[in-house]
Amino acid sequence: MDSIRSTKIKLALQQISETVFVGLCHKVGTLQLVxxxxxxxxxxxxxxxxxxxxxxxxxxxxxxxxxxxLKxxxxxxxxxxxxxxxxxxxxxxxxxxxxxxxxxxxxxxxxxxxxxxxxxxxxxxxxxxxxxxxxxxxxxxxxxxxxxxxxxxxxxxxxxxxxxxxxxxxxxxxxxxxxxxxxxxxxxxxxxxxxxxxxxxxxxxxxxxxxxxxxxxxxxxxxxxxxxxxxxxxxxxxxxFAMNHCQYLTYGLLKLFLTEIINNGVGDDDKLLCSYHMKTAAFWVVQQNTIPRWCPQNFLGGFWVCFKLILKWVYEGVCPNFFIPENNIFLSKIHGEAQHQLFKRLYGLYKTGLTFLLNSPSIRSYIMTFLQIINVLHDPGLSICTDEHFVISEAEFDRCLLDIQSCIRYLYTIEQMIGLPLLTQYQVLRLQRHAAFALQNTAFILHMETYKHKNKLRYRADKTSCYMLKLAAKFGCITDMLHIAMYYYKTLRHIETFSIIEMIKVKLSQSYVMYMGNVDTEMYTEAVGGQSWSTKMRQAVAWGILLDHRIHYISEFLAEQQCALQNGCGILYFPPFVLLYMLEILCYRHVDTMRAQKALDDLQTLVHYDQGQFIDLRYRDISWQILGICQQATGNLQAALYSYQQSLRQEPLNNIQLATEMRIQDVCQWNSLIT
Missing domain, CATH: 3.30.460 (Beta Polymerase; domain 2)
Known part of the structure; x- marks a missing residue:
């Protein structure tokens, strides 16, 4: 009976390990995604x-x-x-x-x-x-x-x-x-x-x-x-990079264990263990060949060995650097009473066993419950898919792929790179982003350099700029078309601007569009599933707009660009929906005041009430600023003043506070003249 029970426990632990492994593929990433x-x-x-x-x-x-x-x-x-x-x-x-x-x-x-x-x-x-x-x-x-x-x-x-x-x-x-x-x-x-x-x-x-x-x-x-x-x-x-995926996910689990259990609720000044200690433990355990086989069935076993090594280090007060073992990286921080209290806490977790992972929000749902482990064991035939390539949907994979928060800030000649051998499909996609970014900036720079020249040269430059912006839209995503709209507005082609704005609106209104990691998985898969990533990006992906401060796009942004540039920031970040409404308001204000007011109402509703669905919380400073600019442009000075004040209260991602203060002064001066 004892041998049967032991076998059941072993099988159950393997299945739970597999479950956590699959969960970490969701949370941390599959081999392909990493x-x-x-x-x-x-x-x-x-x-x-x-x-x-x-x-x-x-x-x-x-x-x-x-x-x-990870967070x-x-x-x-x-x-x-x-x-x-x-x-x-x-x-x-x-x-x-x-x-x-x-x-x-x-x-x-x-x-x-x-x-x-x-x-x-x-x-x-x-x-x-x-x-x-x-x-x-x-x-x-x-x-x-x-x-x-x-x-x-x-x-x-x-x-x-x-x-x-x-x-x-x-x-x-x-x-x-x-x-x-x-x-x-x-x-x-x-x-x-x-x-x-x-x-x-x-x-x-x-x-x-x-x-x-x-x-x-x-x-x-x-x-x-x-x-x-x-x-x-x-x-x-x-x-x-030399770790296999099971070893890498063990390192990832150690990081989650650190942030969600060890350091949960601990002030920054009181955190004794850090991510570097977790990495060091993973290096030593993998290098010393302590685990005979790194695989999903033994995943929690590998984590437990790493945890016991950390516990030993804290008890001894010695954490040897992986490259220079004589360098004790605990020396200046983990000693005395702080060391004693940390050991007591970790030893308490050790006595609890792996059930302490239930305290991790990221892991709890995958383990289900260790407290009912005996009931789980009664079905040792339970099979769990551990193929990393199929544990997430195509839409979820693409969402991670396209979650690129920042673009390269340089003009780049793609020809120098595109011919390199052995480029992966991910690198080709990234090069397409660089190509789109470079073409957009080059188009506006070309206009800046030639708008004062003779008509023939200016005409040729304009045709070239338009061609580059349209080519960039083919390389890029839906919101890259906003650069075309900005260029048309800048060159006073309001009819063409209206046409592009309406086209972008239609594309962004589709239920399968992916933005800020939000997507309807079923609709996305139905619309573009199985197609190339270039096609997916062009038809079903939207992301934030990045404007280089050294380039003059439209005059309404000059104050913000110059202010941010003085503060050492090279890029201005815009939510695409906010920029879209702004261009619509600026174009319609002189030809159709009712449509301009409708767009302004929509923008005001978006900025006031959006809960992070269309405006990333980091972009709220520029969003309130744009709302204020549009309100000021349409003559609503009191509303503009309120919007600028709200902009100052947001996280200063774009470093535009000085420009905001200047606009507030401008509004106050206009108010004093009117009254």
Missing amino acids: AMRRDVLDISEMVENQMRSDGFSAMFSGSQREGFR GSDLDYMFWRNNHRVIWDFSQSQYYNTHRQTLILCDCSDSPPGFTLLYLLSPSMYRDIQGSCVRMKNRHYISSSKYRQMACSVNYTQHGPCASRTIGETDFDNAVCFVSDFWPSSASSLIDRCHSWPQPRVVDDIVKNGCHFVAIGHKLGNHEDLEWRISFSLAEQKLV
């Missing part, structure tokens, strides 16, 4: 670096770069000067032309493991580096604290080594750093201990690409303000 997300950022990073002309190289990092899109997943941005290189000893200087490159030497002699001092071997020509230098031991050391302060602009706050900004639920961290082409000797143990995972070619690739240095010192170091932390962000990316 690969797509990475491909999209791969091509974006490639475009970014090809277009840079400021002497910097850049790299995306953070949870989103790893393929996650709070961050997207970090690391960039460094190409003509500055860090070396570990003088012998490595032979590989550089010192007339063209400034060399920086590491001095680890008086720093904790994983940290170093950096001093210039030759003067730097850049003011930010010169201004960060501190003279010590007859050398010019680069102070991490000074360098970090110079890199942190007025719109960002310091977050560790980064200049941080939060937009909606996503944290964006910018880290100005230095790079070394050489792997540090203190991390050489990675080469020797990695036998089964990752594969030797991955280890070779990691070592060949060196490391970075970010501007933060060890809190217990002798020179905290001067020290730099050795960053293995690129190596960590390669390790995460």
